[in-house]
Amino acid sequence: MSRKCFITGKSVMFGNNVSHANNKTRRRFDVNIHKQRFFVPELGRWVKIKVAASTMRTINKKGILDVLK
Numbered sequence: 001m002s003r004k005c006f007i008t009g010k011s012v013m014f015g016n017n018v019s020h021a022n023n024k025t026r027r028r029f030d031v032n033i034h035k036q037r038f039f040v041p042e043l044g045r046w047v048k049i050k051v052a053a054s055t056m057r058t059i060n061k062k063g064i065l066d067v068l069k
Helices: 053-062 064-068
Strands: 013-018 024-029 033-040 045-052
Touching (some): 033 053, 045 053
16 A cells, blocks of 8 residues: 555655765655554544644544545
């Protein structure tokens, strides 16, 4: 499976390493993905999804069901 957030769709980005001599080489910025279990009280069961760390903060603030909608 790809390194992609299930909810926000965040995925890898590409850019450059820039040296002091201004030489540029390609690099990748990986997204901070975690496989996490969340309990959905409305469904009465656990759901396992791959989410970014920033998305987990949003889930803690708003609740899993509001974020999934």
